Amino acid sequence: MTSKANILVVDDEPQIAEMISSALQLYGYAVQTAMDGEQGVARVGAGKFDLAIMDIQMPGMDGITALGEMKKLDPEIEVIIATGHGTMGTAIESLRKGAFDYLHKPFEIKELLKVVERALEKRKFNDITRAIFSTVRPEEQLRVIIDSVTRILKAEESLLVLPGRDGNPYIAVSEGLEDPGAAASRLEMCSRIMDAPEETSKSAVLSENPAGDRRFAGIAGLDKLKSSLFLPLREDNKPVGLIAISRLEDEAYFTEDDLQRARIFASLVGLALRNSSLYRQLQETQGQLIQAEKMSALGQLAGGLAHEINNPLSGILGLTQLVMENTDKAGQNYADLKDIEKAVFRCKKIIVSLLSFSRQEKAHLEPVSLNEVVEETLTLCARQMELQRIKINRQLAPGLPMVNADFQQLMQVFLNLFTNARDAMPEGGELTVSTSLDGAGGRPAVAAAVSDTGGGISPEIAGRLFDPFFTTKAVGKGTGLGLSVCLGIINRHNGGIRAANRPGGGAAFTINLPAL
Amino acid sequence: MNRKALIVDDEELVRNYVRRALAGRGWAVTEAANGAEALRLAVPGAFDAMVCDLKMPDLRGEEVIKRARQACPAMKIVAITGSVSDIKAPLAPGVQADGFLIKPFGIDEIRDLLEKLTRI
Known part of the structure; x- marks a missing residue:
């Protein structure tokens, strides 16, 4: 049988040590004893203990000193101080040094067990906290969160719901919900909770007997649920998701204690999510810096x-x-020389485009209508597109604010994006250009998206798209500088450019520019 | 009467083809491999045109052009360079080259430009 926890009892009075350890063993704990501070510290150094119960007045190293030493060896260990001659002073000092709690001798066994349980629970929370904060990789983190919450609240099923890009919530991770019908009904419950603003502002929402709960009226398949607990997740005080955990018919209802644990847990998760979103931002900024450096x-x-x-x-x-x-114009020599001449012009073109983005020339900024830039560039390309059987689909939002920009340079950006889109669709297809107002970043911005129905961006090349000289085009067809030029220009305009795959296939490039 | 041109460039390869391109059109061409040599050769009446590189080891091309312009006000001057960052140099006050070509340039470009500049 595996024991509930490993406990070390340190007391110089053998009878007391014996009494405590028998009582704890009776309740399923694995117990070792030590006769003084030095021995206790040595035991902690040699083995793994969850908890130590330690006397304060001992010959040699006293309990307070031993407590400090133990914490140095194992910062995770919880220590309960037991004292016979305890004054408030020593108790406070022990707490200050990191003791979990203290007990006045003589103490009742019941009292001891209660403190031990609380200390172990705190330790369990520490483990979970460490686990949640140990990773900033979103998928892994969500999995750890769901595993932990299922474990600490002894739930049978659990799920973590996040709002999708289309605005509809989806199940990011779940536990014990293999049946698609059950999963769908739980997701519907979560949607109802997320839609009710007064519910999502609470730290935890309890539903006993969800099948009879008015909030979930009309949802089928809830009969097996005994009790469900919903934990809204908040980041920066905004709702970002929901954890739902349930116990089934033959289990006990969630108690007030469970609710309390759930609240602590939800706030930990909120912190962890904030942590990883900060980390993501950091990585993005770092990426931009590296790109700028390059x-x-x-x-x-x-x-x-x-x-x-x-x-x-x-x-x-x-x-x-x-x-x-x-040279005779009809001969092979002349043709060869002509090829050399062409090769030189190709080199010249590469150097010119290389210089055009590396030059830190200041843009000539003036109020510019992004729609106008798009229209003019499309006029330039329309004939080419038609020849390659590419349909142009315009979705330009009317009445957009102006942007402070260099008209020519922005045309260059769109020209490059249109050329790439065209080259991605050798068999023809559809080029969609849309513009819109973009308030996502807090500041008002104007966005333009250029998307095609070509092969899209494979994951292997996604990270290198904007790298100078990176190209997927055949030798001589592209310089590998088009997107670098775009990035350079957009950066000089304090804007952003992103590449993504469209859900239906094809690539989409999105540009954001601060609105005037 | 043959028109006379001075080609100033530290790059022999460039001097070579410019000389031959112009010689084919009846120009008498003299070469200078650096700025000091160019300024020694550029005396009033010696040349109808000067083709001058902007980046040379001894004197900056702008300086050579400025001084040659003072010495021979009637001589037409074409600046040539391989560096686009020099693009504004020939336009600077006091320099004001009559023409400007960015390397690599072809033989017809230099011929046409010089002919246009020296046409009376």
Whole structure:
């Protein structure tokens, strides 16, 4: 039989140590004893204990000193101080040093057991806290949260519901809900709770006999539920999700104690979620910094490189053309020279686009209508798109605020995005350009999305899309600088650019620019 | 009468093809490999046009152009460079080149530009 917990009893009076340990063993705990402070500390150093019950007045190392030593060896250990000559002073000192609680000798066994249980419960919470905070990876974290809540509240089924992108809540993780019908009915219960603002502002909502609860009227399949507990999750004081846990028919109702634990748990989860969202923000910022660093390093390199390369390139071009003048236009030599000439122009194009984004030139900013930029760029590309059987779908929101921008540079951005979309749809397809007001970031912004019906972005390349010289196009078809140029321009406009796959297939690029 | 041009560039490859491109159109071309040599050669009446690189080891091209302009006000001056960051240099007050080409440029570009500038 596995014992409930490992407890160390430290007392210089053998009869008392014996009495305490027999009582605890009777209740299923595994107990070891030590005769003084030194021995107790040595035991903690050698083995794993959940809890120590320790006398204060002992020969040699006293209880308070031993407590400090034990906490140094194992910061997780809980210590209950027992004292016969206790004054309020020693008790407070022991608590200050990290004791969980203290007991006055002589104490009743019942009293001892109660304190032991409370100490162990706190330890369990510590374990859970550590587990929840141990990971910032969202999927893992949600799994840990659901596992922990199921365990500490001895529930049979549990689920964590988050609002989806489409606004409809979905089950992020669940436990004991393999049956799709049951899962659907629990999700519906959660939706009702989330829709009722007065419910989500509470720290916990209890429903005894959910099948008869008016809040869940009309939901089928709740008969087996004895008692359900809903814990709204809040981040920055805004509701971000809901945990629902239930006990089934032959289990006990949730008690007031359970409710109290659930509340503590929910607040821990809120903190953990906040933690990981901060971590995500940090990672994003870090990513942007790395990208900016890459661009500026490349910019410096490009400036120097362009000069070094353009000199010999100019020689190749000039000499090639001189030889061409003296070559029979019908021969193979002339054709070969023509290819060399073309290759030089290709190099020139690469260098020019490299410089155009690495140059830290200031944009010429003026109030610009994003819709107008889109329309003008589309006019430029319309013929090309038509030739490749690409249908252009405009969804431009009317009456958008202006943005402070360089018209030419923004045209360059859209031109690059349209070209990429076109190249992603060699067999034809649909190019959708939409603009909208975007208030998601707090400040009003104007957003534009360019999406195609091509092959989309594979996960392997998602992280490298904006890297200079990264291209998926055939050799000679792309310089790998198009999206780097876009990123550079959008950054200079204090905006953002994101790439994603569309649910129905194809890629979507979204640009945000601060509104005027 | 042959028109006379001075090509100033530390890059031999560039001097070579510019000279031959212009020679093919009846120009008499003299080469200078650095700014000091160019300024020694550029005396009034010696050249109808000067083609001058902006980045050379001794003197900055802008400086060479400025001084040559003072010495020979009638000479047409074309600045050439491989670096786009120099793009505004030939337009600076006191420099004001008559023409500007970014490397790599082809033989017809330099021929057409010089012919246009020296047409009377």
